[in-house]
Amino acid sequence: MKTMTGAALWLVRLAYLTFALFPLFWLIRISLTPDNLLYSEGTTIWPSSITLANFTYVIEESPFPVFFGNTVIVSMGTAVAVTLLAAGIGYAFSRFEFAGKRALMVFLVITQLFPLVMVITPLYQLLAPIGLVNTRIGLIVVFTAFNLPFAAFLMHSFYEGIPRELEQAAMIDGCTRFQALILIILPLMLPGIGATLGFVFTAAWSELLFSLMLITSETKKTFAVGLLSFVGKSGVDWGQMMAAATLALIPPAIFFTLIQKYLVGGLTAGAVKA
Amino acid sequence: MSVAADSPATSGRSPSRPRRRFAAAEAWFYLAPGISIVALVMLVPLAVGISFSFQNYVIFRPMSRGWNGVENYIDLWTDRTFWLALANTARWTFWSVAFQLGLGLGLALILNKPFPGRAVFQSLVFLPWAVPTFLSGLNWQWLFNPIVSPLPAWLTAVGVLDAPRNILSDPDLALYGPITAMIWWGVPFFAITLLAALRSIPQDLYEAASIDGASAWQSFRHITVPFLMPMITITILLRTVWVANSPDLIFVMTEGGPANSSQTLPNYVFTSAYKSMDFGYASALATVLMVLLVMYSVLLLFIRGRLGQ
Known part of the structure; x- marks a missing residue:
């Protein structure tokens, strides 16, 4: 049996x-x-x-290395920006009581309900006058805003796993709260920071529609847009396309494999409170 | 104290007014940068987008732009594609989330028990989550093609299909292509959150139960399920909304076709806006979708609150 x-x-x-x-x-x-x-x-x-002909073609003759570089820049930029900002929001949610806190948390949840297709055009009109359309910085700003709410909750959950007494002790010893955060809490938050970085990097790496709408010049295209324009061309070379796709898989796969353990661990720390 | 965040009662009773003000100011030092970027990039465009839905706003006809009240919404009421897309959105979301939940829960239960090679197994089965959505769409589009993939032949062999043909070009089945891709891609997310919830169940509860002679099924029914419920509802809520709102897979795999048979609302919004260039109508569609999702979320949270009592 x-x-x-x-x-x-x-x-x-x-x-x-x-x-x-x-x-x-x-x-x-x-x-x-x-x-x-x-x-x-x-x-x-x-x-x-x-x-291996498809791979050598993609690496040596196609524009994919450029797309690859653009995607790395955009995804890394987004991951770092989101993690920094989410570290702030998560900390405030975890350690402070203030008027409007609950409303703010509800606001962040509600942002997850928006159909993002709806904001493409208004966003374009907003970004165009300040010169952020068709730039990688523009994409980073947009992706940062979209990924921040979930990352903030993730970070909050990690902070909840760290005892308050640690920073209180440091503050009694004469640290300011900010020093206590940087010197005592952040080192303990490394798994959370890693998990958030990896999660956001993977999400930004996948984004298609906004890159499609906001980026027009060939030299700034991301991988997703590049691959899709591959499909649009007549006489698609599937072998080459799949070779490019295989290469596109490597960075998020590595990142995600490294962080998935921390993702589970962090959600465990704050899981039931979510 | 960690639950204090959830009870509004504790936030209003601080020792003195000036100290509370200071705490609020200090909290905003950490909050402001992030909150302002979310507000600017999401809230402002959203408000503008909703205002489009009350306008006649077609890019090709700039002269006729102007407020037109609820005309877009009246058009929508009589638009057959809208109702089809609405029904498809429900179908697409329900089947995707139901299978992701079932398979994700099964995977989480498997991963919660130690076995040789578990760490490697875990990183391999979680891999689909790392695959960019558009890429999994392209990949599954390929897999459903009987000329270049054995999958249709296998589906025929087990009796799912009558002949090895491409379900993406069959109006009756086309939507199940993107649904399969969505399930494949989304199972790890459910597994991760549910595994985290499983790990946070105190182990002594199981020991106490087995001392009291509880069967494995009774332990599952009376310990595991109640502990998982909060996480399950919140994950279902998030996933439903994300899946319902996500056009990528359908956009890549079928473009809503053949003949709109796999059209969903977000995809219809996208085609209305960028193929027909009718931003007013597209915004009305998106607004309806958002209102429905807000209603759904409120309902789900209400049920969750009721069950929690």
Whole structure:
């Protein structure tokens, strides 16, 4: 009986693993398939020969390295900005009692209800006069605002896991509150900071619609826009596209693998209070 | 004290007025930068967007721009595509969230028990969450194509399809393509939040229950489920809203087609605004979607409050 349930459990685990990984496997498989076998051996699990030609083309001849660089800049910028600002908001929510606090928290939850497609045009009109349309800074500002509410709650949950007595003791010893935050609390918040950085980086890396609407020049395009314009062109080269897509997967996959442990840990600390 | 944040009663009773003012000022030192950017970039455009919905605002006809009251909303009432998109949004959101919840809960329960290789397993099954949405759309679009993927043949073999064909070009089935991609992508998020909630359940409760002779099912029913409920409702709320609002997957995989059969509201907003260039109408559609989601959230939080008593 026990070995039976044990075997069943492994089957379930295997099923989850297959469901999660098969689509990624297929992406890589197509990026390695030579053009002439793309359709003739389209449904076999592994093609009779493989090639790296798609990857060398994407890296050496296509504009994708530029898109890649742009996406790194935008995602990193957004992740750092959001984490800094969320550290402030989360701290205030966790350590202060003040009038309007509850209203403010409700406001942040409500921002999650907006259909973002609705604000594209007004946002464009707002950003155009101050020169932020078609710039990477503009994208960073917009993504920062969109990701901040959730990140603030995430940070709040991490602060809740750190005892107040720590900074109170430091303040009795003569630190200001701000010094106590920087010297005592922030070092303990490193898992939370890591989790927030990674979460926001991954989210910013995926963004499509706003990059599509706000960026027009080829040299500032992000990966998502670049890939989609690949589809728009006549005679799409699927192998090359999938090679570019495989490369686009690497940074968020690394980031996310590093931080997922902290994400679970941090949510555990503040979970039930959420 | 950590729950103080949730009770308004504690916030109004500080020792003295000047000290409370100082505390508020100090709190705003930490809040202001973030809150102001959210207000500027989200709230202001939102207000402008809602005002568009009461205007005749078509980019190709700049001369005829002006306030037109609720005309956009009247048009919407008689627009068949709107009702179709509304029904599709409900279908898309319900199936995506239901499967994400079920599979995510199962995954969280699996990951909560130690087994050899768990750490590696966890980072592998969470990987889909790291895949950019548009990319998972492109990838699944490819997977549903019978010429370049074995999936349609497999679906036929297990009897889901009558023949290996592309469900994305079938008006009756097209929406299930993006739904599958959404489920695949979103299971890890549910698993992460529910795993965190599972880990925060005090273990001695289970020990006490087993000493009292409770079965595994009874422990699950009377300890696990009640402890998970707050996290489950908040995760369902967030996911429902995000899924209902997200056009990316459908935009990439079907563009709402064939013949609007997989059109959802956010996608319809996007096509109205940037294909028909009718910003007034697009904003009216978006406003309706937002009002519906606010109503849904209030209802869900109300039910959660009732259950909590």
